[in-house]
Amino acid sequence: MEENSKLNPEQQMAVEIIDGPILIIAGAGSGKTRVVTFRIANLLNKGVHASQILGLTFTNKAATEMKERVLHLTQSAVLICTFHSLGAKILRESIHHLGYTSNFTIYDDDDTDKLLKMCLNDAVGAESKEKLKELKTLISSTKNSLQESPIEGGGRVEGQLFSKIYFQYQAKLKEYNAVDYDDLLALPVKLFREYPSLLEYYQQRWSHLLIDEYQDTNHLQYTLVNYLVSKSRNLCVVGDPDQSIYSWRGANINNILNFENDYPGAKVIRLDQNYRSRSNILDAANHLIARNPNRFEKHLWSARGPGEKIKLFRADNDKMEASFVADRILAYQRQCDLPLSQMVVFYRTNAQSRVFEDCLLQRRIPYVIVGGISFYHRREIKDILAWLRMALSGNDYVSFARTINLPKRGLGDATLDKIRLAASHEQCGILEYCEKLLSKEIVQVPVKLTAKQREGLEEYVQIIHQLQKVSQETTLAALVTAAIDYTRYWTYLEEDKETMVDRKENLNALVSKAAEWEQSTSEPSLTGFLEELSLKSSLDEADTNAERLSLMTIHNGKGLEFDAAFLVGMEEDLFPHINSRDDEEGVEEERRLCYVGMTRAKEYLYLSHAVTRTIWGVTRTQRPSRFLREIPTEYIEKLGAPAPYNYATAVQRKVEKPQPIVSEDFSNGDLVFHQEFGVGCVRQKYDGSAGLTYKVFFSKSNSEKNLVAEFANLARL
């Protein structure tokens, strides 16, 4: 919809009621973002100061988008951020009350896993994967219950063991001056409880709150918000119970269902007009979701006309399903002028992407997998960041353990454990302990080191000192470069020739990001940079404008829309997933997930399933998903085996046997094909350390690779 076209009456109401609690039930495609933007503009018009408004979202992407739209409409900068970065902000200002310092580290899942493993090891001397997983959820549930003491677990982990580990885990976090993701929400709540004056300060600071995707809030987020608005009661929440798909992560759908009870006198506004989908698609989705017994009754409608029927395709096997989808996509692109960026393949599990990738590669259809491993979770990036964290605090044992043996310094697990325990006894930070140990200062529990180990540790401590010095006097980008240089990280990378070039590229990208970030921030600091990176996900990097087909899990599709959507693998035990099969609430959530997937489509929706599917090397016979039966047949058109699209087969034949060319005659701009990486574009030709090298951009991975000409295996297209 156009930015300045008229709001419908419900949208208008949602914009104009600015005081008191208000719940906006915003169905799929009902113009939610627009309403939120206009609402903020209206608040500003009515005299609310920009600094008093706080908007909360779940993803950085959503926050950035909303911030930009508000800026565009009103020229005002309003604080719109994720729940977790709000938590981080509050803690940076006030965490000293709880005995941490304000430059605390934020641990991601990787880091907390390592910490938890340590605790489990210390407690029972052994660890099992299953227990680890269970402990993780128990810890998270404890924090979500707002208890200081561990909750009862119903599983294999004994209460006493869990209790011990929980306290250990929490104590270690504090010792290392670190917080986990849950702490970013739980510790502010703790502050609000224990320091009423602090609470009052934050209540005054933000007089008007706005929460997006309220159906996905967990108890911590609910409580945090509840504290903040309990005085002003100016709370506007936006959400759709039918799109609640994160209960397995602790989201509580009751937060939105009980809103009127929690905030008496709340106004409820329903946005029922869908501006996105053709009514065949929307009505089909409505019928499906109506099967869920426990829900807020609502009925979305569309004025966009019926459009085409939903296409249902039954394939003999998973490979043929993928070929069908790929051929349809080519046809849409060439015959209907649909850009690839307006099409999407949705699947239930990540493992399903593989067969599609192969197929798209063969047909030279550029694609991108949205989600997956984030740039910031790559090993080399995490390594360098761990060095920087050490330079920052020196207490962070997890980062210490990550970096101490890079490259090998003869300090393995056994020695590390000794050092850790000794430092703990000594009651000093890990770096401080190492300094003492090396300077032969009296330590109560000295750790015996071999000459080689001592030398290694000396070198390590010296590097940290150098980095600390550099961090005082130079730019962030230079600091990151220094971290790479001083640690001789490139030498370390060269041990693995296979991955070396890519990893180096990634580190260069990290330096660029540091420089960029420094430019765009008013008060750049290492702490701030590290925080930004810990709170960033792979989704935030995805750029949806490029001319590429998107592949993603349905979970990752929430909030997006496409002209054509292909919902694949509609089979029992895959979707609904086998792990949800036996419990009614689980199936309901799967059904909501299906609803989310269907309502992403504007014009064309395809549902497909395969009769046999190869999973983990085993071929199984699959039954069609129950969801297919739950959609009335009047909206569906069954497709027979499709005539393969001629162009596609022609291209496929051509590409099936690309001639590996050992060649030095590519030039910038040449289109090439690589067996593994797919279609690419030559960006640069230069003399690398390993010989003549091409820098090629591959659309599949959305990344540049350096290929040594001799092994390039490229075919010109």
Added chain:
DNA sequence: CAATCCTGATTTTTT
């Protein structure tokens, strides 16, 4: 302490 083989697990993952 490091290298190697082997076993076993593989839903979704906003932060």
Added chain:
DNA sequence: ATCAGGATTG
């Protein structure tokens, strides 16, 4: 089929 982490070697 694949890959990460564990146990077992050197």
